[in-house]
Amino acid sequence: MSPAPGSAARWSPGDDQIEVQRAPEPGGAGGAYRAFGETLRGLKTTLARVIEGVNTIQYPEQKVAVYPRFRGRHKLHRFEDSGDGGGQAGLEKCVGCSLCAAACPADCIRVVAAENTPEMRVSAGERYAAVYEINMSRCIFCGYCEVACPFDAITMGHDYELSDYTRGDLIFTKEMLLAEPLDASPLRAEGE
Amino acid sequence: MTPLATVDYSEAWWIQIIKGIIIFAIGLQIVPIVLIAERKLLGRFQGRYGPNRVGPYGLIQPLADIVKLLGKEQSRPNTSIGPLYILAPTISIMTAVATFAIIPFGDTPHIFGTKVGLYGVDVSIGPLYIFALSAIAFYGLMLGGWASGSKYSFLGAMRAAAQLISYEVSQGLALVGVLITAGTLSLTKIVYAQEGMWYIVPQLAGFLIFLVAAFAETNRAPFDLAEADAELVGGYNTEYGGGRFASYYFAEYLNVVVVSGVATTLFLGGWLIPGWTQQPAWTDPFVVLFKMTLFVIFFIWIRATLPRLRYDQLMSFGWKILLPLATLNTLITAIVVVAVHG
Numbered sequence: 001m002s003p004a005p006g007s008a009a010r011w012s013p014g015d016d017q018i019e020v021q022r023a024p025e026p027g028g029a030g031g032a033y034r035a036f037g038e039t040l041r042g043l044k045t046t047l048a049r050v051i052e053g054v055n056t057i058q059y060p061e062q063k064v065a066v067y068p069r070f071r072g073r074h075k076l077h078r079f080e081d082s083g084d085g086g087g088q089a090g091l092e093k094c095v096g097c098s099l100c101a102a103a104c105p106a107d108c109i110r111v112v113a114a115e116n117t118p119e120m121r122v123s124a125g126e127r128y129a130a131v132y133e134i135n136m137s138r139c140i141f142c143g144y145c146e147v148a149c150p151f152d153a154i155t156m157g158h159d160y161e162l163s164d165y166t167r168g169d170l171i172f173t174k175e176m177l178l179a180e181p182l183d184a185s186p187l188r189a190e191g192e
Numbered sequence: 193m194t195p196l197a198t199v200d201y202s203e204a205w206w207i208q209i210i211k212g213i214i215i216f217a218i219g220l221q222i223v224p225i226v227l228i229a230e231r232k233l234l235g236r237f238q239g240r241y242g243p244n245r246v247g248p249y250g251l252i253q254p255l256a257d258i259v260k261l262l263g264k265e266q267s268r269p270n271t272s273i274g275p276l277y278i279l280a281p282t283i284s285i286m287t288a289v290a291t292f293a294i295i296p297f298g299d300t301p302h303i304f305g306t307k308v309g310l311y312g313v314d315v316s317i318g319p320l321y322i323f324a325l326s327a328i329a330f331y332g333l334m335l336g337g338w339a340s341g342s343k344y345s346f347l348g349a350m351r352a353a354a355q356l357i358s359y360e361v362s363q364g365l366a367l368v369g370v371l372i373t374a375g376t377l378s379l380t381k382i383v384y385a386q387e388g389m390w391y392i393v394p395q396l397a398g399f400l401i402f403l404v405a406a407f408a409e410t411n412r413a414p415f416d417l418a419e420a421d422a423e424l425v426g427g428y429n430t431e432y433g434g435g436r437f438a439s440y441y442f443a444e445y446l447n448v449v450v451v452s453g454v455a456t457t458l459f460l461g462g463w464l465i466p467g468w469t470q471q472p473a474w475t476d477p478f479v480v481l482f483k484m485t486l487f488v489i490f491f492i493w494i495r496a497t498l499p500r501l502r503y504d505q506l507m508s509f510g511w512k513i514l515l516p517l518a519t520l521n522t523l524i525t526a527i528v529v530v531a532v533h534g
Contacts, residue, residue, distance in 0.1 A: 032513055042497040046237045055239045 065186040071141045071156040074134055076177040079124060092178070093153035094132060095125030103148035108138035125151075132174035136162050158187060203308055212293075215312050219292045223445045224254035230445075230492050237496035261441075264434035271341025272431065280339060281432065281439035284332030287325045288446040294318055295453035296380045298463050298476030310477060311380070318379035319367050322454060323360065326409055330356040332443065333411075333418060337428035348427025351503065352418035355408050358510030359415075363405035365518035369398040369525040370458050383462030390461040397521045399459045401514055406451040408510070411444060412491055414498035417506060452487035456480055 024030060057064060066072065077093045096113030112131035122128035143156050154177075164170050203211070228243070228251060235242025244250035268277050293312030300307050315321055330352060337349020371377060373394065374385035392399050408415040419427035426432075429440045456462060460483045463476035471479075501509070 039498065043493060046493065046497045049239050050236045052239065054236070054241055056241050058241075 063186055066158050066160070068187065070158050070160075071143045071146075073136070073157050073159040073162055074139075074145070074172070074177055075155050075157040076132065076174060077153055077155065078178065091121065092123040092128060093151045094129045094149075095123050095151060095153070096127045096129035096132075097150065099148045099150065100145035100154055103144040105142060105144060106138045106140045108135040109133070109145060110135075129174060132177065134172045134177065135170065136172055137167055137170040203306070207306065207308060208313075211308070211312065215293060216289060219289060219446060219449070222449050223442055224258070226445045226449060226488055227254040227257070229488065230495075233489065233492045234496050237493065258438060261433075261438040262435050266434050266436065269341055269431050273339040273341065276335050276339035277431075278436070280332050280336030281436045281443070282332075283335065284329060284443035285439045285446070287329035287332065288443040288450060291322055291325045291329075291450045292446065292453070294321055294379060295450065295457060295480075296383060296462055297480045298473060299380065314378055314380050317377050318382070319364075319371065319377060319458075323364055326447075327356070327360065329443070329447070332440075333428045336432065336440070340428070340431035342431050344424045344426070344430045345428050348418050348424045348430070351424075352411070352428060354503075355411075355415065355418060355506065355510075358507060359405045359408035359514070362401055362510060362514040362518045363409060365515070365522050366398045366401035366405060367458065368522045369395045372522070372525050372529050379457050379462075383457060383464060386461040387464060390459065390464075390466070392459040395459065395521075395525070397517065398525075399455075401518045401521065402455065402459070404514060406455065407491070407494065408506075410447045410451055410491075412448065413495040414501050415506060416500060417503060448488060448491055449484065452484040452491070453480070455487055456483040 024034065026035075079089055079091050079093060096111055098111045098113065101107075101109040101111050110131060110133045111129050113127045114130035116122055116126060116128055141156065146155050162170070231253065232242040232250070242250065243253040246253045246256045268274065294315060296311040296314065298310030300310070333352040334349045337345040337347075337352065340346070370382065370391050373391065374382045376382060376385065407413075411418050417427075419429065424430065429437055432440060457480075462483075463471075463479045465471060465479060
């Protein structure tokens with residue numbers, strides 16, 4: 001494209017000019033022919049989906065495996081038996097410090113602490129959580145409680161099937177959080 | 193006075209009644225099968241299973257659907273016109289079933305020593321009968337949409353009417369080629385005229401036009417403007433529920449079956465299989481049903497593939513492309529037939 005005479009100073013698009021590829025105008029015999037061809041191409045596409053097979057995961061029977069860092073329903077932990085006859089085995093890790101409740105942005109954790117006594121020793125520390133409740137209908141599964149905990153007493157588990165019929169049933173007590181989940185969700189294998 | 197139409201071969205009256213019941217029963221059985229086949233196949237075309245919870249492989253799903261619909265309350269809007277509102281689905285279902293009567297499933301074999309035609313009735317005006325009934329069928333949609341007293345229904349009905357006018361013409365002209373070549377209007381004789389070669393070969397253009405027009409006739413995607421769920425909620429059947437909606441639904445799917453049957457008869461040689469001369473008579477209905485199944489699967493395949501056309505696209509396609517093509521096809525066929533047969 002040469003500039004018009006007498007306008008040498010006119011800006012030329014040069015390399016910035018992009019040739020846009022446009023489809024032919026619709027209509028006419030050519031348009032009908034192309035439409036027919038595109039229809040066949042569409043039919044081929046849908047038939048390929050039949051051959052490719054089904055992608056559905058039949059949910060209640062099959063479940064999607066979760067990643068190791070998936071944040072599901074919380075778990076409270078006890079000290080495991082270390083095997084050296086230490087006195088900590090079986091005691092709760094939670095010392096009732098309420099840092100998790102302070103960290104919780106949804107304000108769904110309620111902790112009431114009580115003193116351990118020599119007769120009734122619940123946790124390894126001075127105090128223990130007499131009440132530890134998580135309101136699962138408020139929890140946003142951010143995992144801040146897990147981060148805030150100085151003793152790794154609370155972690156996020158892998159269970160995601162938490163629905164229930166009443167709101168009251170969604171307030172998880174300490175016993176529920178300490179117990180192993182009934183049906184653990186499948187965990188994704190390394191590199192899957 | 194000469195009669196308007198003659199009937200080729202008719203049996204005793206009691207055989208006709210039994211035949212009528214059997215054909216009606218088969219027609220009623222085919223519809224649920226097409227229903228579940230459509231939903232299963234649509235699923236497969238979209239990479240999913242489709243219904244698979246009710247019964248083995250979800251095969252009882254249509255039964256559940258029908259029971260649900262029939263169990264519902266029969267209500268109608270205050271603005272509707274009662275008698276027409278009730279009559280409309282009946283017209284739809286009646287015409288669909290009546291068209292089913294003339295599709296030949298075979299010739300006239302001897303069953304228990306009696307000569308029985310494997311069709312409802314073999315009239316000498318087959319295609320005209322089909323067109324007459326499919327024209328009446330649109331009254332079902334139009335009256336339904338009009339009598340509902342709702343804007344969506346009304347718009348759907350208007351679209352249905354426009355679609356009828358556009359596509360009935362092309363469909364008729366597409367068939368004229370076949371009729372000229374066969375030289376008869378009786379459906380069984382048209383099938384026998386295809387003994388050497390199915391009409392899909394010499395009448396390929398006619399077949400394609402007929403097929404496209406059939407999609408419009410049965411209100412199926414991509415020509416389902418009359419119901420267009422996205423814009424018109426449900427078109428002419430927006431205000432219908434329960435059993436009446438079920439009748440509309442039933443009529444729609446029976447129409448798919450009927451159009452498949454007509455296409456099989458006129459273009460795919462009915463019960464004939466080329467190169468198989470010693471074909472036993474009992475295979476005839478199964479051959480026809482097999483060919484119809486292919487058409488039904490194609491209908492579903494198209495529905496899974498093509499998006500709905502815009503209203504003006506539908507009109508311009510019908511009048512500017514299909515009609516001239518169909519006219520040209522008729523003209524060329526006529527010239528060739530005259531040139532060959534003198």
